[in-house]
Amino acid sequence: MLMNKNILLCVTGGIAVYKSVALVSKLVQAGASVKVIMTDSAKQFVQPLSFQVMSRNDVYDDTFDEKDSRVIAHIDLADWADLVLVAPATANVIAKMANGLADDMVTTTLLATTAPIWVAPAMNVHMYDHPAVKRNIEQLALDGVSFIEPSEGFLACGYVGKGRLEEPEKIVELVSAFFNEKTGLTQEARPLAGKKVVVTAGPTRERIDPVRYLSNFSSGKMGFAMAEAVAKLGADTILISGPVSEKVPENVHYIPVESAQDMLRAVENEFPTADWVIKSAAVADYRPAVVHSKKMKKQPGNAVLELERTTDILATLGERKTHQLLIGFAAETNDVETYAKEKLARKNADYILANDVSEEGSGFGTDTNRIHLFGKNNHYHEFPQMTKSALAMDIVRKIVELERERQ
Structure with a gap:
């Protein structure tokens, strides 16, 4: 699965280091070439040997210990890696990464690499929930770092909660999917193969006259990222979008529309065969x-514009769905949870992805977003603020995982 892939594993100090030994073994068994950098704290738990x-490679732990005089070790490792894994990642190293510190071999190499960086946190449940840690994770997500979320369970400190390093088998599965996704090699990497997905995006424009319209501030960025x-x-x-300036993604059939009525018709055409x-x-x-056929001329005093309701597309689909999985968005400015749960039930959706646009x-219009996922049976999951592109992939993978569990 990982033949000819170079994985650089950065191991930092926590009791979960013992899992990293198993992780190396499983990565090697999958065909990867693995090199390891350890912090001094990590060596307190497991010896480099x-x-x-x-x-079957040298272990690195000292920036100034040059094992090969022909190269600078941390630069050579940074260039060698196809993927960098930080596992386990302590609160301390996450803070260093978020602030660009480079005071040891691990952090120096992380600053020098251009390879994708994945971070797998492992710490006490209260540490993981601390505002400073959350803030650092959000900053790294904005910087393009990906996260393998810790699992829930019994922690070494005696607490039960979220903070356990994800199991090595699952990490290897994710790494394999990442590389295979680039080449389209496996069904596991393409879990939606054979399914038809319809995505709507952007604003609609509701004409007042030939030169004016009503609309909103949606840029379409999140919808295009989901597509x-x-x-x-x-x-x-199938991507159905109102007027936006976003570039259409590869391998996507694009249907431009203008008004809410246009979007309703386009969605209705695709809905019967959608998954x-x-x-x-x-x-x-x-x-x-009333839509005026000619430009409304300015008159003295105020003007009154009478409005009528458009058709609620999500509610309409909720009434008609048979086999389709229906996922809606909720842009709120307050009481996000209350309104999202109400929308989930009222519109017969399977999931609502809610955010606080304030x-x-x-x-x-932003390049980042924070999403709260609400599903039936009181399922809830929070995604930290990150780029919309990274967030969209995390959301889709999470829904795929949840749907597998339901089957």
């Missing part, structure tokens, strides 16, 4: 009751 035996994510995971993807529908468009709730970095 264990990693050397499992990886790109499902297409990469193998789906036959998933992701309604991320910011569809206008109201439109002018929160910095999570509103319309």
Whole structure:
């Protein structure tokens, strides 16, 4: 699965280091070439010899210990890696990474690499939930770092909660899917292969006259990211979008529309044969009751514009769905959980992806977002603020995982 792939494993100090030894073994068994860098704290739990035996490579722990005089070790490792894993990642190393510190071999190499960086946190449940740690994770996500979320269970400190390093088998599975996704080699890497997914995006424009319209601030960025994510995971993807300036992702069939009525017709045409529908468009709730054929001329005093309701597309699909998985978005400015749960039930959706558009970095037009996922049976999952592209992939993978569990 990982033949000819170079994995650089950065091991930091925590009791979960013992899992990293097993992780090296499983990566090597999958065909990867693995090199390990350890912090001084990590060596307090496991000796470098264990990693050397499992990886069949030298273990690095000192920036100034140059094992090969022909190269600078941390630069050579940074260039060698196809993927860098930090596992386990302590709160301390996450803080260093978020602030660009480079005071040991691990952090120096992390700054020097251009390879994708994945971080697998492991720490006490209260540490993981601390505002400073959350803030550092959010910053790294904005910097393009990906995270393998810790699992829940009994922790070494005696607490029960979220903070356990993900199991080595699962990490290897994720790494394999990452590389195979690039080449489209396996069904596991393309879990939506054979499925038709319809995504709506952007705003709608409701005409007042030939030169004016009602609309909103939606840029379409999140919807286009969702379309790109499902297409990469193998789906036959239909993207229906209002007027935006975003580039259409590869392998996506694009249907441009203007008004809410246009979008409704386009979705209705695709809905019977769809497997998933992701309604991320910011569809206008109201439109002018009268559309003037000529430009409305300015008159003295105020003007009154009568509005009528547009058709609620998500509710309409919820009434008609048979086999389709229906995923809606909720852009709120307050009481996010209350409104999202109410929308989930009222519109007969399977999942609602809600965000607070008044929160910095999570509103319309931004390159980042923070999403709260609400599903039936009181399922809830929070995604930290990150780029919309990375977030979309995490959301789709999470829903794939949840749907497998339901089957």
